Amino acid sequence: MTGYYDIVLGLIPVALLGITAALTFVGISLTAAVPIGALASMAIIGHAMFVNTPTGASEDVQSNSARPPFNAD
Template sequence: MTGYYDYVLGLIPLALLGLTGGLVQTSLSLTQAVPIAAAVAAGIVGHAMFVRAPVTRSSLPSYDGGETRQNSAVHSAD
């Protein structure tokens, strides 16, 4: 089953190669097309990292009322 991040991994090289080729075909030079396509790929990566961050509910820290800084025992390395 493919998920969002599988599509992101497929879109990165597609954006770099496909968009570069498409921009070169529209009379942009290669040195102009590559940075534009790289910016789009970086935007895709940024969206995947910061807008839809890969965080699950179980990985979020929760407070259970147990140990706190005041009542936790200090363990010595010696």
């Protein structure tokens, strides 16, 4: 099952390379296209970190509270 963060991890290089290639194909210089593609990738990362925050880890710990913690000793 593909989750939100799997899609985000796939979209980061696609946005960087795809937008850079598309802008270069349209006629924008490579030195201008790369920062624009990087800004799109940064926007995707920022959305994943701050807008749709990962909260699954804390919920999993609370749901497994009936089980005692593992002791490695």
